[in-house]
Amino acid sequence: MPEWIEVALRTLVSIIVLFIMTKILGKRQISQLSLFEYITGITIGSLTAYISLDIESTWFLGIVSLLVWVACSYGIELLTLKSKKMRDLIDGKGTVLIKDGKVMEENLKKERLTADELLEQLRSRNVFRVADVEFALMESSGQVNVLLTREHKSLTPSHLGIQVSPEQEPQTVIMDGKMIDEPLATLGLTREWIKVELDKIAVLLEEVFLGQVDAYGQLTVDVYNDQISVPVPQKKAALYAVLKKCEADLESFGVTAKSKKSKRMYEDCVHQLETVIAELKPILHR
Structure with a gap:
């Protein structure tokens, strides 16, 4: 067998084995390496x-050694x-830098x-003093984690005593110019609804790189052409404006009403x- 074919086959086997071993060890092996990892x-x-x-x-001896390391x-x-003792021994403990x-x-x-x-670590947390x-x-x-002084x-909003509604995950309904049916079904929406919403902002489906619907039924899109300015959904702002106008109108009617009964109403x-x-207000001002 020619050497280049043997090297290609060995590399292919190594990639497969390495992929399997990495899957066994899990994502932490990539994102949060301890010293041993x-x-x-x-x-x-x-x-x-x-x-x-x-x-x-002999190539399989390398596989044996690889399996032993992974095991x-x-x-x-x-x-x-x-075991917490093993965790402290292998991963180590946190160290207080500022107290x-x-x-x-x-x-x-x-x-x-x-x-x-x-100071560099603090600046990475947007702390400069x-x-x-x-x-x-x-x-x-x-990684350095920082707790700022209270002031x-x-x-x-909690500091101001303002209640806000819980944040819910937006659903991605358009990706790479194609609709995704599963999140649409999760939201109880249809493809026709998406087409109507896209018509409102004069954008074609094929022009959309990414489209998301929030928990309040507002569609926001990002288009391939960065020169195109897509209108921001204004449903909540418009509804708040209508409610405030109704409030102002009712106050005006109350001032101009002649009978006490009408004023009280x-x-x-x-x-x-x-x-x-x-x-x-907590929902409309989000």
Whole structure:
């Protein structure tokens, strides 16, 4: 067998085996490497290259070594799932870098982290002053998580005592210029509804790169041609405007009404409408 064919076959087998092994180890092997997983990843890559190119050696011995490495890594992952002591030993523990607004210099030295690197990590979290940080922790993965002081935290609706409705996942109903039936069925919508909505904004289905429908039935689209400006859905804003206009009209009618009974009726309607607007405001202002 020619060497190039043998190398091609070995590479193909290595890719298949490596794919299977990676699926067994799971996504964490890619996204959140511990020290041992980092070493395992390098070793598996080296073994795969060995299996592919070293045609003078017996190829299945490389497969055996690869299987042993993967089995050990998989076994250690199971141990870390069941035992906190093993988890602390293998993955390590988090290190406090800033506590009560003070930098822990000894912990920085322990993690071999310079002041410049600490500032870089803080800037990656949109924090530019150490004094704004109440607590900072370096996780075992090397990521630094930051807790800002109370006065520097972002203002949220809960701080203002405003109720907002829960966020629901939007459904992608158009992708690459084609409708997707499953999310449409989830929302109880049809293809005809999509066509009507696209007609409203004068966009063809084939021009849409991505289209999503939120929990309130509003379709937003991104088109291939970035020069085209697509109108933003205004249903909620329009509804809020109509409700406020109705409220203003009722107040006007109440002022101009001649009889007390009519005035009282309009005032009652205004109060009822104010209650409705207050309940809908968290939804309409999202």
